[in-house]
């Protein structure tokens with residue numbers, strides 16, 4: 001894992017270099033999720049991921065109240081229904 005040292009500005013903000021964000025698929029104008037979690041060695045950490053407004057399986061627009069989150073992946077109810085039916089012959 002590579003990292004950089006940045007300072008938090010007087011307003012509590014942190015600027016993340018765009019080159020680092022692009023590595024994880026985030027670009028200017030994207031919405032992001034910022035969440036607290038635990039890293040692989042047990043430290044409390046911030047995790048930044050792209051906020052997807054479309055289902056990661058079928059590409060349909062996600063609707064509030066009709067979206068299912070499976071770990072870091074957001075999918076529509078239709079895809080969740082298909083998955084819940086199990087294995088297909």
Ligand SMILES: [Zn+2]
Pocket residue numbers: 055056057058059060075076077078079080
């Ligand atoms: Zn879907």
